[in-house]
Amino acid sequence: MTPFHSVSSIDLGSGRSRRVVPIATMASGFELALTIHVIQGQRPGPTVGVSAMVHGDELDGFLIARELQRTLDTASLKGSVWILGVANPLAMEGNSRNTPIDMLDMNRLFPGAPDGWLSEQQANAMAHEFIDRIEYLIDIHAGGTFPWVDYCYVVNDDGLSRAFLPALLYKPAAGYPGTTATYAEQRGVRCMVVEIGGGYREQDRHVAAGVRGVLNQLRYAGALDGEVERRAGQVLMHEMKVMRPRHGGICLPRRMLAPGEVLPAATPLADIVNPYTLDVLETMVTPYEQNIVVLCRNYATRIHPGDYGFMIGNAATATICPD
Numbered sequence: 001m002t003p004f005h006s007v008s009s010i011d012l013g014s015g016r017s018r019r020v021v022p023i024a025t026m027a028s029g030f031e032l033a034l035t036i037h038v039i040q041g042q043r044p045g046p047t048v049g050v051s052a053m054v055h056g057d058e059l060d061g062f063l064i065a066r067e068l069q070r071t072l073d074t075a076s077l078k079g080s081v082w083i084l085g086v087a088n089p090l091a092m093e094g095n096s097r098n099t100p101i102d103m104l105d106m107n108r109l110f111p112g113a114p115d116g117w118l119s120e121q122q123a124n125a126m127a128h129e130f131i132d133r134i135e136y137l138i139d140i141h142a143g144g145t146f147p148w149v150d151y152c153y154v155v156n157d158d159g160l161s162r163a164f165l166p167a168l169l170y171k172p173a174a175g176y177p178g179t180t181a182t183y184a185e186q187r188g189v190r191c192m193v194v195e196i197g198g199g200y201r202e203q204d205r206h207v208a209a210g211v212r213g214v215l216n217q218l219r220y221a222g223a224l225d226g227e228v229e230r231r232a233g234q235v236l237m238h239e240m241k242v243m244r245p246r247h248g249g250i251c252l253p254r255r256m257l258a259p260g261e262v263l264p265a266a267t268p269l270a271d272i273v274n275p276y277t278l279d280v281l282e283t284m285v286t287p288y289e290q291n292i293v294v295l296c297r298n299y300a301t302r303i304h305p306g307d308y309g310f311m312i313g314n315a316a317t318a319t320i321c322p323d
């Protein structure tokens with residue numbers, strides 16, 4: 001076997017460099033690689049990783065990562081920030097959640113395998129050349145092409161999640177196996193997951209909120225000086241339902257919603273219509289007595305059976321974070 005190129009680093013000057021991590025040679029002959037921007041501060045401190053586009057249709061995280069790469073000031077930075085703006089290049093190219101070559105969800109496969117499916121090879125490269133080399137991980141996701149979302153997961157550091165300044169937080173009883181966060185946690189990396197944006201909505205606002213949130217997390221991690229900003233009244237959800245329809249077709253929302261909105265029991269959210277007979281096949285309704293909108297669809301969209309339709313938190317078991 002032809003040996004792989006090793007990781008290369010390109011010095012861009014002024015404390016900025018770019019690490020290129022080879023993954024595989026595609027059938028086309030193109031070299032598949034991860035590109036990590038490293039911003040090195042002028043004083044010692046932690047290594048903080050920011051990743052985006054583990055799912056290839058979640059663009060908002062890339063926009064936040066790009067803005068951070070462009071604007072972080074090395075003079076005030078302590079330690080370094082590693083930015084992986086496109087963690088799944090083939091999925092990004094295909095505007096697809098999963099990797100088009102093998103149709104696997106990379107974010108269920110960590111730490112992957114160097115001799116596994118291509119998605120496992122990608123996960124393996126990210127695990128060992130990115131997550132193993134950082135002390136904090138901020139992994140940014142979004143709602144994808146159609147849904148719109150706005151909350152953060154709490155994984156193993158409540159303060160790190162709160163410091164992104166979201167209105168909504170979610171701490172599941174057990175995370176999905178094989179995610180970036182699950183692997184990071186196993187490795188002792190302090191980590192959290194951001195879910196912001198999607199549906200091509202309000203991207204400027206999400207980028208501004210994302211940059212402000214990550215800068216605050218850098219203060220929390222000790223990578224920037226200054227007091228950590230706090231947000232009062234943050235809601236911590238413990239129970240959330242991903243509402244996946246049994247029927248695909250055209251999803252017609254009953255009305256516009258926004259993440260954080262509270263809805264009463266049995267509120268109709270959307271009708272799913274057969275595109276040929278025009279029959280309503282299914283009406284999605286809120287599952288709890290009091291419901292917190294976490295992920296929503298605000299426009300008529302194509303929906304598959306099993307897709308992310310809506311995500312709804314249980315307001316009865318949610319708590320307000322202490323000030």
Ligand SMILES: [Zn+2]
Binds near residue numbers: 058141
């Ligand atoms: Zn995602």
